[in-house]
Amino acid sequence: MLELHNLTRRYGDVLAADDVTFEVPSGRMVGFVGGNGAGKTTTMRMVMGVLAPTSGEVHWDGTPATRAVRARFGYMPEERGLYPKQPVLGQLVYLAQLHGMQAQPARRRAVELLDRFGLADRVDDKVEELSLGNQQRAQIIAAVLGDPVALILDEPFSGLDPTAVDQMSELLREHTSQGVPVLFSSHQLDLVDRLCDSIVVLHQGRVVAEGTSEALRADAPLRYRLTTTGDTGWVRGVAGVTVIDLEGPSVLVEPQDEQVAQRLLTDAVARGGVREFSRIRPTLSEIYREVAA
Structure with a gap:
């Protein structure tokens, strides 16, 4: 289980995240929604350790998350992190190795996922030669390589066509069925409603609503x-x-x-x-x- 305890991040007089507390249980998918500037990306960066909180802690299985634990999280940042001038397959294998995979298993898994997302014939292309939607597919593959114990995805569905959205949804469900907790942010609220087991709404850095869609409707x-x-x-x-x-x-x-x-x-x-x-x-x-x- 992934737990966020009172995460706060201050930039001078601005509270980008204000006492953010919620949990992402094992095998559950949690949608993280809020307007631009609500604090979603700041919060996810603190979960990953990319950004240090002003106060608060991130726990994994009941204890503070260490650097070693976070290294096993699959992360898709808001600013896509693939190298535009490097071949797709080569850097996917490299990124998987950073997560501890051996080169050959990483290559087999990357090829399998590229084929699944319709990119089998683009493995040697540079990332910048792909369409924006295909770059997004490659970024998603990078996040799920390495058998992540948790997935933290910032706007993973942005720019995807309906077919790719369905493929991505199926892939995430496969991970939750194996007990992996998934936290993803999205502005596509109908998609969040359809996919997620629960929803966290962030507004001006604070959690203003949390629960299943049915519970939120009941209120x-x-x-x-x-x-x-x-x-x-x-x-x-x-x-x-x-x-x-x-x-x-x-x-x-x-x-x-x-x-x-x-x-x-x-x-x-x-x-x-x-x-x-x-x-x-x-x-x-x-x-x-x-x-x-």
Whole structure:
């Protein structure tokens, strides 16, 4: 298990990360979301030891993470770290050797992954000769070589086409199925919602929400959509109901509780036909905007 305990990073008067605390359990995928400048990259750099925290600690399996432990983490930085003028396969093997792999097993594994990502015919090309999407594929391969015990990935899906996103998702799931904890940041909230076991939302350097997508939705305001055969303007006068949006026969409301919601439905039925009365569950994007406001 990877644990972040009260990680704080200060640059003068600016708190880039402010008491960041959460965990990435073994075999789980955690999505790390937040706006530009929220502190995600700073936090991930502290996890990797690239950046020293002003205060706080990173723990691995209950003890402070050492340099040797961090060397076994697979890391994909925000600024892609492959050498543009070096051949793809050669530097992948070199990077795997830095993680302790022998040259021949590293070459076999790198070739296998390059083939899996459709790059089997580009192994001798320089990185700068690849498209940006293919460079991203190569960077992902670099992160997972060397049998990492944890994966820390900063925007791994950026620039990938849908096929590559599916390939990457499958690859990450293979690692979590082997007990590897995965932490990745992304602005693609629908993808985070689909892939992750839990989500951490960072805003202005602080964790403002954490949990499964279902748990985060359960904490969202209670909202219903009511559509009738007539005008719904009368809903404005119902006690305990806040009207969010109203247009003719359709109204979006925020009832005080479920009892009020059922009373609203009873009133609507008594006034005529009801075409729809449904609970509105917010998207992850809506939850993010709410907690990061």
